Every structure is written in structure tokens, then in C-alpha cells.
Amino acid sequence: xxxxxxxxxxxxxxxxxxxxxxxxGYGQGIADTDNLQMTSGVGGGSGTTYAGxxxxxxxxxxxxxxxxTSVDGTSGTEFASLLAQGLGGGVDKLQGLQSTSDxxxxxxxxxxxxxxxxxxxxxxxxxxxxxxxxxxxxxxxEAFNEIMRMQV
Amino acid sequence: xxxxxxxxxxxxxxxVNRKWMDxxxxxxxxxxxxxxxxxxxxxAKYVVAAEAADGKGTQVAGIxxxxxxxxxxYDPAHPLADAQGYVKYPDIDMSTQMTSLIMxxxxxxxxxxxxxxxxxxxxxxxxxxxx
Numbered sequence: 001x002x003x004x005x006x007x008x009x010x011x012x013x014x015x016x017x018x019x020x021x022x023x024x025g026y027g028q029g030i031a032d033t034d035n036l037q038m039t040s041g042v043g044g045g046s047g048t049t050y051a052g053x054x055x056x057x058x059x060x061x062x063x064x065x066x067x068x069t070s071v072d073g074t075s076g077t078e079f080a081s082l083l084a085q086g087l088g089g090g091v092d093k094l095q096g097l098q099s100t101s102d103x104x105x106x107x108x109x110x111x112x113x114x115x116x117x118x119x120x121x122x123x124x125x126x127x128x129x130x131x132x133x134x135x136x137x138x139x140x141x142e143a144f145n146e147i148m149r150m151q152v
Numbered sequence: 153x154x155x156x157x158x159x160x161x162x163x164x165x166x167x168v169n170r171k172w173m174d175x176x177x178x179x180x181x182x183x184x185x186x187x188x189x190x191x192x193x194x195x196a197k198y199v200v201a202a203e204a205a206d207g208k209g210t211q212v213a214g215i216x217x218x219x220x221x222x223x224x225x226y227d228p229a230h231p232l233a234d235a236q237g238y239v240k241y242p243d244i245d246m247s248t249q250m251t252s253l254i255m256x257x258x259x260x261x262x263x264x265x266x267x268x269x270x271x272x273x274x275x276x277x278x279x280x281x282x283x
Contacts, residue, residue: 093155117166121267125156128274132155135278 087137094129101126157208158270164209165263171212172199172256179242179249186225186239188232193222194242218243 104119113119175197182194195217202213221243228237 115167115170117163117170117264117267121159121163124267124271125159128156128271131275131278 087133090129090133090136094126094133097122097126097129156270156274159267161209162263162266162270164204164211165266166260168199168201168210168212169256169260169263172201173253173260175199175215176249176253176256179244180246180253182242183244183246183249184241186227186230186232186241187222189224189234189238189240191240192220193240194244195220196242196244 101119101122104113104122107113108116108119179196185194187193198216198218200213200216201210203209204211222240223243224238225241226237227233227239230239232239
């Protein structure tokens, strides 16, 4: 997933960026490992990325955001691009999984499906990926709403 | 397949064990296939599993067949019997095949439960932080 790219955004971006990085860590931990290196891969991958984003300086940057006008002026577009960037890779991947699942569904209907489990696995993967994408989106929107409720 | 590797790997295991069940099914179906003594007998199929080329999961490396020699059975009443009254049956051991069938079935189910468990785990991860 390409969610890690959002980490570099400023202000509002940083909070949701942290969320995105959390999710990325989740993905990377699994993606970077093979069978034998499960422990080290999970520990190394997600831990480092997470620590890099949630350092005190970045948090201070959010606290030190200037006047409310500047936040109003930029937060909307920044958040939109953030969300698009954050979910961009995930959506592409999700679409790939869903089209695989669809192809296999057609094969099942036409009788060309040799492995029943292939379709079940593909549809389950598509379902999981959808849930993951929706969960990330919800968290990002939640973070945005939280910031909008902030008393200035 | 990078996010859901556990599911994909278990999926390769399911595929291999399905092919194993296919082979056993074939062997059992042909266990009574008699031929003339001059002809080759049905050759039993044995699935050879190997680690997948990309190191993720398993795959069928090939199908090894038993010999065409078969075993000769004295059955003069059989329409395919030769002058001495023999017919040729494939060299398949029923109990070995049944044991293989059970092993293949259990392995198939084991891989399926890996898929189920990892799906549950992924979904639990998505519920993180929710009350």
C-alpha cells in the first residue's frame, strides 16, 4: 500500500498521516516477511515507521499551527488530497482483488472453475481489503472531524 | 497477495491436497480395471509435492506413476483372460489409497482452517480500538 506517502504532509495531515502510517505498518509487517522471518519483519518494519512519524517535533508542529484562518483556508483541500493519496494505492489494490474475484465468479458460473477454494479465497480477500480500506477511511474522517470540533 | 499472504499460502496447500485427492480418486476408480496380460495395466498416480517456486506455499512438482506391470490374477472366466486364464490388474493397494485419501482430506481441511483463522485475525485487527 502506498499510504506511507501521506506522512510528510503538514498540520492537519500529520494526525491523519499518523493513522495512515499505523495502517501502513500493519500492511508492511506482513508484506515484508516471508515464512522464516516473521518475527523480525513485523518488529522491524512497523516499529521504525511508526516511531519516525509520531515524534515530539511533529506533534508540536500541529500544536503550533498558526491562526485559525490559515487552517480554514487549507485544511479542506489538504485533507481531500490526503485521503486520495492515502487510499489511492489501497483502492487500486482493492480493485485488483475484486476483479480477480469477479473473474472467478464468472468461471464458477460457466463451469470453468477447477478449484472451488480459489473463488472463496478471492472473494474473502476482496471482502477483507474492502473492510481495511473502509476502516482506514473512517479513521481518517474521524480524525478530521475531531480536529474540526477543536475550540480555537 | 502481499497483505493476505497467510491466506494465499494456505490456498496453495489446499490446491495441492485437492490434486492429491484427485489422484487417489483416480486410483481407487481404476482399482478393478482389468486388461489383457499383453497390455499395460493402469498406472497408479502419486502426487509429488514441493515447495513453491517463490517460496510461498507449496505446489505439485509432478505426478509419479506406478509401473504398467500390474499383477496377474488367475480368472479364466474373465472375458479378457489369456490362453492360460490370466488377466492383469493394476498394482494398487486399497488400504494405502484409503490412508492417503484420509491424509489428503485432513491436510485440505487443515489448510482451510488456516484460511479461516487468518481471516478472523485480520478482521480482529480491523476492530482494534473499537469498544
